[in-house]
Structure formats: structure tokens, C-alpha cells
Amino acid sequence: MAKNIYIGEIFKNEEIAQDCFLMSVALHSTFAEPQPGQFVMLRISGISEPFLARPFSIYSFQRETDFCRIDLLYQVVGKGTQILAGLIKGSQVEILGPLGNGFEISQSARNLVLIAGGMGAAPLSFLAEYLDNKVCSGSSKIYFYLGARNSETLIGMDKINNLTCTAVICTDDGSLGEKGLVTQILAQDLKKYAPDQTMIYACGPKPMLKELAKILQGTKFKCQVSLEERMACGVGACLGCAVEVKGKKGMAAYKRVCADGPVFYIDEIAWKKI
Amino acid sequence: MAKNIYIGEIFKNEEIAQDCFLMSVALHSTFAEPQPGQFVMLRISGISEPFLARPFSIYSFQRETDFCRIDLLYQVVGKGTQILAGLIKGSQVEILGPLGNGFEISQSARNLVLIAGGMGAAPLSFLAEYLDNKVCSGSSKIYFYLGARNSETLIGMDKINNLTCTAVICTDDGSLGEKGLVTQILAQDLKKYAPDQTMIYACGPKPMLKELAKILQGTKFKCQVSLEERMACGVGACLGCAVEVKGKKGMAAYKRVCADGPVFYIDEIAWKKI
Amino acid sequence: MSGKNNINMSVKIEKLKLKNPVMTASGTFGYGEEYADYVDLNKLGAVVVKGLSLKPRAGNPPPRIMETTGGMLNAVGLQNIGVEAFIAEKLPFLRKFDTKIIANIYGESYDEYKKIARKLDAAKGVHALEINISCPNVQKGGLSFGADPKTAAAVTRKVKDATDLPVIVKLTPNVTDITAIAIAVEKAGADAISLINTITGMSVDIFTRKPHLKNITGGLSGPAIKPVALRMVWQVLQKVSIPVIGIGGIMNAEDALEFLILGAKAVQIGTANFINPQATMDVIAGIEKFMQMSNVANINKIIGTFKP
Amino acid sequence: MSGKNNINMSVKIEKLKLKNPVMTASGTFGYGEEYADYVDLNKLGAVVVKGLSLKPRAGNPPPRIMETTGGMLNAVGLQNIGVEAFIAEKLPFLRKFDTKIIANIYGESYDEYKKIARKLDAAKGVHALEINISCPNVQKGGLSFGADPKTAAAVTRKVKDATDLPVIVKLTPNVTDITAIAIAVEKAGADAISLINTITGMSVDIFTRKPHLKNITGGLSGPAIKPVALRMVWQVLQKVSIPVIGIGGIMNAEDALEFLILGAKAVQIGTANFINPQATMDVIAGIEKFMQMSNVANINKIIGTFKP
Ligand SMILES: Cc1cc2nc3c(=O)[nH]c(=O)nc-3n(C[C@H](O)[C@H](O)[C@H](O)COP(=O)(O)OP(=O)(O)OC[C@H]3O[C@@H](n4cnc5c(N)ncnc54)[C@H](O)[C@@H]3O)c2cc1C
Numbered sequence A, B: 001m002a003k004n005i006y007i008g009e010i011f012k013n014e015e016i017a018q019d020c021f022l023m024s025v026a027l028h029s030t031f032a033e034p035q036p037g038q039f040v041m042l043r044i045s046g047i048s049e050p051f052l053a054r055p056f057s058i059y060s061f062q063r064e065t066d067f068c069r070i071d072l073l074y075q076v077v078g079k080g081t082q083i084l085a086g087l088i089k090g091s092q093v094e095i096l097g098p099l100g101n102g103f104e105i106s107q108s109a110r111n112l113v114l115i116a117g118g119m120g121a122a123p124l125s126f127l128a129e130y131l132d133n134k135v136c137s138g139s140s141k142i143y144f145y146l147g148a149r150n151s152e153t154l155i156g157m158d159k160i161n162n163l164t165c166t167a168v169i170c171t172d173d174g175s176l177g178e179k180g181l182v183t184q185i186l187a188q189d190l191k192k193y194a195p196d197q198t199m200i201y202a203c204g205p206k207p208m209l210k211e212l213a214k215i216l217q218g219t220k221f222k223c224q225v226s227l228e229e230r231m232a233c234g235v236g237a238c239l240g241c242a243v244e245v246k247g248k249k250g251m252a253a254y255k256r257v258c259a260d261g262p263v264f265y266i267d268e269i270a271w272k273k274i
Numbered sequence C, D: 001m002s003g004k005n006n007i008n009m010s011v012k013i014e015k016l017k018l019k020n021p022v023m024t025a026s027g028t029f030g031y032g033e034e035y036a037d038y039v040d041l042n043k044l045g046a047v048v049v050k051g052l053s054l055k056p057r058a059g060n061p062p063p064r065i066m067e068t069t070g071g072m073l074n075a076v077g078l079q080n081i082g083v084e085a086f087i088a089e090k091l092p093f094l095r096k097f098d099t100k101i102i103a104n105i106y107g108e109s110y111d112e113y114k115k116i117a118r119k120l121d122a123a124k125g126v127h128a129l130e131i132n133i134s135c136p137n138v139q140k141g142g143l144s145f146g147a148d149p150k151t152a153a154a155v156t157r158k159v160k161d162a163t164d165l166p167v168i169v170k171l172t173p174n175v176t177d178i179t180a181i182a183i184a185v186e187k188a189g190a191d192a193i194s195l196i197n198t199i200t201g202m203s204v205d206i207f208t209r210k211p212h213l214k215n216i217t218g219g220l221s222g223p224a225i226k227p228v229a230l231r232m233v234w235q236v237l238q239k240v241s242i243p244v245i246g247i248g249g250i251m252n253a254e255d256a257l258e259f260l261i262l263g264a265k266a267v268q269i270g271t272a273n274f275i276n277p278q279a280t281m282d283v284i285a286g287i288e289k290f291m292q293m294s295n296v297a298n299i300n301k302i303i304g305t306f307k308p
């Protein structure tokens, strides 16, 4: 009974890359500390369109003296994000969260390998920051593979530049960093990492994660992926956000991305059905 | 094929009396010159709530060098006007108009008697201004009966003060002007006017107009009233805004407030059915 | 529209050839003249006029309309000037335009339907009839003709017998199994089916405790009903082989394309006209743009491309 | 709620006494626990849980939901953990609260309905059953039990025979004549009727040409359907004398009051929970405020005050 919807006030909503916006929202200071990989459900206050709240990963979180600030990175892909992009400073939004299970933080792995494609950079750069601040010691290291279509759509660099990590940038067209899909580049590097001393974290479009699953199949690498699915409630009640997992005896079985995820171990997911 | 929806920009939207707002909208200069009694259909651009446009009488119209300005006076009575009241400077609205048939301007009547209750002051003060500027000569005079619940809700005084007219203010509670309903005060004064030299113009809540119809019944006074009804199209196509008129042989007959009105001669309306 | 950029938007509803698949929906576009200042009627695929009855009808007492979330209720009560006044007073104006004129008709008995059809058949300038079977069947205790496959088929047959014009039967969505009605009217000789008419609804003023509509119930239209319209069009398309015209909640080209992709040969724009008098023009332009974007020159290459 | 300011909000659905008329709608509130962090379950009139089947069901493949204007489509496919797991794993948690627990059930055969009812009857802590008859009747070629007065009555009778708990029959709106179904289930012994379930709809992705839902069609819910729900509740209220529970598009207290004023004894809040997890609490508080404003101390003085 402690949880509630928070009314937030937008104090920044800027296009930081092509069709990609950074939204900063001020919230009451009772908003709970989010874990990397957790998300919020966001709606515009007072209007009925878009009707459902939209899920967004938390990109940054900051406690100020008498409020807290949450940053979201979002791409304009449809009606809801289009309307969001039009919101001006001072507009009010309703925020539910933090929701879902964030990434399991490995305290022991020496290699923390992060792979982000497109908007996957939002939760993963939050994770990288967290790992860098709270976990990494001399013995564990962060490797950040960041992919995008081209240099214009690449996001997350500003955060990465402030971290102690090895960043590998890839673009589909080679306009920045290596040319190629982030999964291809990772596949080439994979032998560098000892599976039992490595934790892989990934987020990105479905085809990328599917490819990653293929690459890791048969290996001993542990990998956590953050998934996306259309959502209504965000809290596990509507069963709308189903993802197929490997069921018993080949039977279909579904988990809820919002409440059982959004982070899953990659081998739990029935990739063939996706 | 000449007509179109105009996109207007709000440059003023202020509460000028209790729950009563003045909205000034800048429109492209091709917007046609409105006649007193005409109205516009107004919607907020880009959002689907409220769904239908709302009709509002034109309160003022001004041609500036490269745009024109339309003023509306509206009372917050429900969802649509509530949302309108929240619009800030710079918001865009869609305006269709000017629509409907305005007041028939009497060139001959010596007594131009205007009766407004509540928001009825919006079209009638536009009419008064028009009559004062374009019609009135030494021989015709304007008498403006303006009623409201109390001094806080009285509107239209600012315009009236600039006109050459005899203004009679009435409030239900006597907090300003005479105490009583505007129709009561008029009834007392009626004998002052010679029916064949008088044109009465009225707009206000239905009970007021109904009462007026009773007062004028059997007299020879000519009276035009501006009616209100819920509207969808505003152009005569949907038949949603029906008002019952006196039909042949007692049969029900309806006219469209938007296209056949909103101004009607008072004896045309089937007041008993309203 | 067609010709420009080699885009061909013309479609055929049996004998009826339309320059594009965008029509107005009955009751939302008056007799055409009400919107003639806003819309170039020549650019429309067809104008479907307000439902006509044998005799003029006064309609229902007000209030007749109410806004709902994403839609509106109406209880106009089929007010109209009657088929004769239509032919004498409205048709001459409509004949001047290079578009198809479709007369929407309804009756309270089989006989009335037949008589109206005969009159319109004899009049010059009407290209097709659309039969509204959502209205109460007075002979059958007020249940709508369209609620039962038998009465729906009977009306269709009567009208077919009375006219050589193409006959489009407009279905009501207020039924358990829309496909049963569709199959019945196809068998009875309908040249095409249009759907959906409004869904019956109501709303209550909690302060006065009265219904918002004097008639208590009314027909729900607008984007709120689009998902239901799409579903019914899809169900019917799987069961009949005559052309289907999609109606319900179409506000823009994207909405219209949903129906066309499912397989509707044409669409009708209703409530959207009230929100934007140029909705039909915007839909036509938007479909054309979509075709250019998708590199498709002929609209018939879009129609029925649904991949279920 | 009750007590404060002398406002009495308690209502009776036959034997079932509720502290207020506000329940959650099945499938939109999980098994209660999902919202227990947001809502004080003790304050609810009743919790209606996600539809339970005899065996666990995996449900439909994704995508399962899609937004529409003023509503949403869902094709969850009745995924649930099965009645036995419910009793073992979910009921103990729910029993801790001072509210009524209503189990929503559905089967694909009469026998399944009967078996589920028996199991729940034997379990402690369930106060009533709500039968979902919108699901396909496998024995009857997949048509829904609720689409035909005969099958609807038969299900009702089977369940009544299997339990002493009050039985609420939840009607599907996808029918020609809702009153025929309502009358049939009343005769068959239903203690109350709840309506409406979702209206079948669909939507199309014009870029991929695929349906937005993998299942193609889904159930439409939310404010878009409220006018239809109100109409059906009103129609049913004129024909039956057992209590009616209003469902469909209730987003706030005003919406709930529309149903209560018509004569519904209680309401269920569905899709609104997704938009605002505290929707039920806001509705309860809003009704109370309305009662204070209207100077009415007992909710039963609001119920049925409609002036048609
Ligand atoms: C846990 C989670 C975290 C997310 N984090 C981010 C983030 O940080 N930044 C960001 O830009 N986006 C994120 N998304 C995706 C984001 O929610 C969708 O892009 C957004 O809901 C689309 O809304 P729309 O109305 O603009 O698009 P719509 O018009 O609804 O749809 C446009 C397209 O986007 C797809 N889509 C819609 N909703 C989702 C969804 N929930 N997941 C995946 N695809 C969807 C549709 O299928 C369609 O192809 C996240 C999604 C989830 C589930």
C-alpha cells in the first residue's frame, strides 16, 4: 500500500540524436531508488490520448535536496512517443515505478560485458554507471559494445565517456567506430573472455538479441537480456506483455516481461518462437 | 470550396469573471468578416479530447495588418470548456466559421432593445457595438438589458461602457444594478416601447428566453433570439442541433440551430416543447 | 487524383466505377450541399446522402447528440425530407458533380423499401442504392430488419426486384453473427455490402439523472468503434465474394488503409466530417501518399494485402 | 468508507453483502496481489480474480494487446494458473483481507464449468462465483456459450447445481439481444448478472500488413465501450429482477455513478486499473463525495434513480 503514481514535472525534453529525445522529470523525493534495468510506466496527465501508459527504461536517477530527477531516453516510433516529443517544459506526466526486476549484479565476474543496440543504450548506460560506481574494483572490468545504425542515431556516448570502461562503438554504415552489427563485433571478440569469469548484459532490438542468443548458444557464457513487449499495466496484472519461455515438454509457456522481467537470462527465452 | 478550417493561435485566455474566460485567437487574415450572432466551432488541435468541436458566439472581431483576431467569451460548464480553460498562450486551436445566420439588422426600428442573460452577453455586446457603429443615428437608440446571477458573474460591461446606449443592469441578488431577473425588469419597461418601432434581440439561458416568449406573447413586438443546442458539425449536415419549431397542424417539426439559426424570430419556436 | 504521378486509385464495386475508394457515410454529409463549400465534391469517390424515407420525417426531439470518449452518440431519428423532395430539390444540385451519387434508403415495411427504390430508380442521377436495414421493422414488432438473416434477405430481394441500380446493403453491427446476415443478403442478390452502421449506446447525466439523449439510446460512431468495424469487415470478407465497403471510425488515411488492406474495396467517412470538414480530402491525399511511399501505383494492389 | 460522515455505501447482491459497490473486473486485477502494494484491498467492495479454468492455460502468443482510441484490445487468451493452483497459492493471501473474493471461472464444456465450481465451493474464502460465458463452447463448434440463451442457461444451471455460492453470470455484449440471454440465465437460477465483457475487435498494422494482435481479434475494453455497456445494463434492468453489476469503461466516479443511477447494484473497474492503479480507490472516494454533495447518506438512494 506504499506505492503510488507519481506526478512528475518535465523540466527538459530535448532531441539529442535523430528522433531520440532525453526527458528529465522532477519527482517527489519519496520516489524509490531504481535499479539498473528497471523501468517506469509514463503517461501524460489529464488527457486520454495516448490511452495506455508507455514503458521506458530508466536512464539516470539523481536525488536532489528536495526532489529527485529521473531521465529517460526515448525514440519516436509511433503515436505515443510522437505526442511525448511535443511536450514542453512544465508539462505534467504520471509515472509509475520503478517497476520490474533490474539486472542481477554480478559481484564476482571479472569481465562485465555490456551490449547495447539502439535504445538499448538507455538501461545499459545506467547499468554501466552503476557497475563503475558500486561494483568494479581492480579485478573486474567493463566492456561496453554500443551499436547504432549510424553516427547520427548513436546515443549513450556522453555517459560512457565518463566511465572507466573499454568502449567498442559500431555503426551499421561505419560512420563511427567499427563498421558492422554490434553482435558481429562481439562474436569476433568473444574468445577474449573466459565464460566462467564473464557476465554479459544486453539490450536492444529483438533481431539483435535473437542473434546474440544464437552466438551464445552452446557456450557457457551467462547472459542477461532486457526485453520489450507492449504493456498495459506494468505490474503483472493484465498478462498483456507475454514473452514465450522454454516450456516443459515443448509446451508453450509465457512469462510477463513487466513483472517476471524485463531482465531474463537469455537461455530462458524461446527464441525460436520470437 | 472556398471555406476551410482555420488554425488559430491563442494569445490570451484569461478568467475575467467567475468561471468565465476571454479567449483571443489570432487567425489568418482570410478569415471572413463575421456578423453579430454568428458563431464558430472550436477544437483543440491535435488531440482527440474533447472529441467534437464546441460552438461559441463571436464576441469581438478585429482586423490587424497581417492577421485577424477573434475574441470569445466562454463559461466553464463541462469537460470541453474545462480543458479549454487550461490552454496556455501559444496553444493552437482549430476554428470553423463564421457559421450560422447572425441577427437581422433592423435599419428602421427606433428602439433597439437588447436583452442578455449570462453568456448571452457575448453575442449581444458584439451586436450592440455593431449597431452603435453602423446603424444608429439620432433617431434610433440602443437599450441594453444585461442580467447575471450576481456582480461577480456579470460580463460585457467593459464593452457596454464604451457605447452610446442605455444600459440596464440586473442581478438576481441585487449585488449590482436592479435586483431581479432581466425579464422581470424588461416586462416593467415594455410599455415604454412602441411595438412597431422596436426590434428586440435576446440571448441567454433557455428559461430566460422561454419567459421572454411568454411576456411577448400576444404583443406585436418583433423579437430575434439566439439559441443554443449541442452541435456536432456546425454546418447543417448532422441534424444534431434540432430545435422544435411550430409545425403544421401541430406536427413536430425541427430546424437546425446551426444552419437555420442560431438566430430565430421568437414566435417561430415551439416554446411549449422546450 | 488519378493520373498525377501515375497513381491509379479507381476501384469497382461491381458495375459501379469509382474514381477513388473514398465515400461519405450516410447521415454525416447531409445532401452534399452542406459541405460543398468545404469539399470539392468532384474529388470524392461517391457521395452517400442522408437516409431517405418514403415520406418526410421530423426525427426525434432534442437533445439528439452527445459526445463520448472517442466518439459520439446520435439519435437524429432519421429526420429527412423524404424521397420525393430529395429528387426534386437535392438531386439537381448533386447531378452537377462528376462523382457517384448513392442514395441511402430505409423503410418501416418491405413495401416502403420497394416504393422508395422504384422512385429513385426512375430519377436521373442516382448511381446506386444503399439500404439501411438497421431500422425497426414495424411489421415485426420493432426488431431491426438487419438483426435477422431472414428479414435482411427479404428486404434485399424486394429492393433488387424494384430497381436495376446496384444495391449495397448496409449492415448493423448490433448482431451476434454478422456473417450470417452477410451471407443471407449476398444470396438475396446484394451487389455489395457496407458495414458498419452505429452501435447502440447511451449515456446518463448524473446530475439531472436523465439520459443525455431525449431518445434515451442512440447510435455510437467515431474512432471508438473502429476496432469493432474492422473485425466485422474481416469476418464478412471471409464469407462473401461480393465487394465490401468499410465504415466505422475512419478519421484519417491510416484508418482507411486498415480497411482497404483487409480487403474492403472502398470506405466511407462519417463522424470525421464533423471534426474536419475536409476529412475526405485528407484521406484521399493520405492514401495517395502512402501508395507513393510504398511504391504501389494501383490501389487494387493495396486492397486485400492483409497477412493474417 | 462507511461510517465516516454517516455515509453508508454498503449494497447487497442477494446473499452477498458488500461494503461498497466497487469491485475489480476479472482479468484486470490479477489475483489481487499484483495491486496490493497500490490499493488497500480491505477497502474494496470485492475482488474479482482473473478467470480460472480447470487446468492451467498458457494463453495466446504475443502481441496480446494494442491500444485503440479510448480503449484497448486484448487477446490474453485466458492465461491462468488453473483452479487448483489458485486455491493453493493465491487464495491464502486473499483470505487475509476483509473484502469479498469472487472467483471468475470459465470452461470449454459444461463439465469443466461444473468441476471448477465444485472445487471452489469446497475451498474456504471464496464468496461468490462469476461465470464467464464469453468463451468458445468446444462441444458446439466454438460459438460462445453466451451467444445463445439456451447454452447460457445450461451453463448457469450446471454451475448452480454444483455450488451453494451465489452465482453471478457475466454476459458477453457480442449478441443481437442481450435481454434474451439475461432472461434465460435469470430463469436458470442466476443470483445476479454482470455485464459487459469485452466487445470483439481488431486492428491492422498498415506497414507490415499484419494484425496488431497475433490472435488477429481481441476484446475491446475501456471508455470507448462505456456507451454500449450502459445501454445493455439499461436494457437488462428492464427485463430481470435479479441484481445487475455494471462493467465497461468506468474510469472514474462519474462513470460508475451512471451505472448506479441506471440501477446497477454494483460496478466493476477493469481497464482503468492499468491507467491508474488506484482507480478503484478514487471511484469509491468520488462516489462518497457525490453523495455528500447530493445530501444522500445511503447509496441505495442513488441506485436506480434514473429518470428516463
Ligand atoms: C521494459 C521496457 C523498457 C523500454 N525502454 C525504452 C526506452 O528506454 N526508450 C525507448 O525509446 N523505448 C523503450 N521501450 C519501448 C517503448 O515502450 C516503445 O517504443 C513505446 O511504447 C512506443 O510507443 P508509441 O506509442 O510511440 O508506439 P506505437 O504506436 O504503440 O507502436 C510503434 C511501434 O513500436 C512498437 N512498440 C510499441 N510498444 C512497444 C513496447 N512496449 N515494446 C516494444 N515495442 C513496442 C509497436 O509494435 C510498433 O511497431 C521500452 C519498452 C519496455 C517494455
Ligand SMILES: Cc1cc2nc3c(=O)[nH]c(=O)nc-3n(C[C@H](O)[C@H](O)[C@H](O)COP(=O)(O)OP(=O)(O)OC[C@H]3O[C@@H](n4cnc5c(N)ncnc54)[C@H](O)[C@@H]3O)c2cc1C
Pocket (backbone or CB within 6 Å): B039, B050, B054, B055, B056, B057, B058, B072, B073, B074, B075, B076, B077, B078, B079, B080, B081, B082, B119, B122, B123, B227, B228, B229, B230, B231, B257, B262
Ligand atoms: C450557437 C452557439 C453559441 C454559443 N456561444 C457561447 C458563448 O459565446 N459562450 C459560452 O460560454 N457558451 C456558448 N455556447 C454554449 C457552449 O457551446 C457550451 O457551453 C459548450 O459546448 C459546453 O461544452 P462542455 O464540454 O464544457 O460541456 P458539456 O460537458 O458538453 O456539457 C455541460 C453542460 O452544458 C450543456 N451544453 C453542452 N453543449 C451545449 C451547447 N452547444 N449549447 C448549450 N448547452 C450545451 C450540456 O447539456 C450540459 O448541461 C454556445 C452554443 C451555441 C450552440
Ligand SMILES: Cc1cc2nc3c(=O)[nH]c(=O)nc-3n(C[C@H](O)[C@H](O)[C@H](O)COP(=O)(O)O)c2cc1C
Pocket (backbone or CB within 6 Å): B238, B239, B240, C025, C026, C027, C028, C050, C051, C052, C074, C076, C078, C104, C132, C170, C196, C197, C198, C220, C221, C222, C223, C225, C247, C248, C249, C250, C268, C269, C270, C271, C272
Ligand atoms: C449523425 C449521424 C447520422 C447518421 N445517419 C445515418 C443514416 O441516415 N443512414 C445510415 O445508413 N447511416 C447513418 N449513420 C451512420 C453512418 O453512416 C456510419 O455508418 C456510422 O456513423 C459509422 O461511421 P463513422 O464512425 O465514420 O461515423 C449516421 C451517423 C451519424 C453520426
Ligand SMILES: Cc1cc2nc3c(=O)[nH]c(=O)nc-3n(C[C@H](O)[C@H](O)[C@H](O)COP(=O)(O)O)c2cc1C
Pocket (backbone or CB within 6 Å): A238, A239, A240, D025, D026, D027, D028, D050, D051, D052, D074, D076, D078, D104, D132, D170, D196, D197, D198, D220, D221, D222, D223, D225, D247, D248, D249, D250, D268, D269, D270, D271, D272
Ligand atoms: C486484459 C484483460 C483481461 C481480461 N480477462 C478477463 C477474464 O479472464 N474473465 C472475464 O470474465 N473478463 C475478462 N476481461 C474483461 C473485463 O473483466 C471487463 O469485463 C471488460 O474489460 C470491460 O470493462 P473495462 O472497460 O472496465 O475494462 C478482461 C479484460 C482485459 C482488458
Ligand code: FES
Pocket (backbone or CB within 6 Å): A230, A231, A232, A233, A234, A235, A236, A237, A238, A239, A240, A241, A256, A257, A258, A259
Ligand atoms: S504489462 Fe500487464 S502483465 Fe505486464
Ligand code: FES
Pocket (backbone or CB within 6 Å): B230, B231, B232, B233, B234, B235, B236, B237, B238, B239, B240, B241, B242, B256, B257, B258, B259
Ligand atoms: S450541428 Fe450538425 S446540423 Fe447543426
